[in-house]
Amino acid sequence: MKISTKGRYGLTIMIELARKYGEGPTSLKSIAKTHDLSEHYLEQLISPLRNAGLVKSIRGAYGGYILGNEPQSITAGDIIKVLEGPISLVEGLEDEEPAKRELWIRIRDAVKDVLDNTTLEDLASHSDDDNQDSYMFYI
Numbered sequence: 001m002k003i004s005t006k007g008r009y010g011l012t013i014m015i016e017l018a019r020k021y022g023e024g025p026t027s028l029k030s031i032a033k034t035h036d037l038s039e040h041y042l043e044q045l046i047s048p049l050r051n052a053g054l055v056k057s058i059r060g061a062y063g064g065y066i067l068g069n070e071p072q073s074i075t076a077g078d079i080i081k082v083l084e085g086p087i088s089l090v091e092g093l094e095d096e097e098p099a100k101r102e103l104w105i106r107i108r109d110a111v112k113d114v115l116d117n118t119t120l121e122d123l124a125s126h127s128d129d130d131n132q133d134s135y136m137f138y139i
Contacts, residue, residue, distance in 0.1 A: 003084060009037055010045045010083040011076060011123070017055065018071035018124035025064030045083065052082045071124055077115035087112050 016031045028046060032039035046065060049055045053068045067074065080087070089111070090096065090104045 003080065005041075006045060006083045007080050009042060010049060010079050012037070013042060013045060013049070013065075014054065014067070014074065014079050014120055015123045017065060017067050018074075018120035021067055021071050021124075025058040025062065025066050027064040030064075048082050049079070052078075054078060054082065067120070071121040072119050074120045075116050076118045076120075076123065077112065080115055087115070 012035055013028070013031055016034070017026055020026045028042045029039050031037070032042050046055060046057075050057055050065075054074060055065045056068050057063070057065055077087075087108055089108050093101055093104055096104065
């Protein structure tokens with residue numbers, strides 16, 4: 001399974017909305033500018049997210065988008081399923097020999113478990129320097 005730009009950029013939109021949760025609507029233009037993405041492409045992604053109830057649109061001069069629910073109640077799995085469809089690593093799983101079928105099912109279930117147990121709140125709380133090793137040197 002390969003997550004396309006639809007899923008990746010959709011997560012980007014949703015993480016930004018989670019970071020601004022409670023502050024009012026956020027425009028796609030500002031998200032596109034912050035992440036150097038195509039605003040037009042983000043507009044195509046927001047529609048299925050809105051139809052699924054994951055985001056709400058606010059009209060007007062100061063309009064934009066807000067999350068449809070609290071960040072802790074929306075998972076990465078919710079977003080990926082809307083934009084990418086069901087999680088499937090291998091097509092024709094029923095035709096695989098039992099040992100391989102079991103492996104593919106276990107991998108699929110592990111990926112699904114991670115996506116379904118990672119909330120927008122989790123993702124929004126990470127900062128860019130969370131993954132960098134911090135070393136302090138004394139001279």
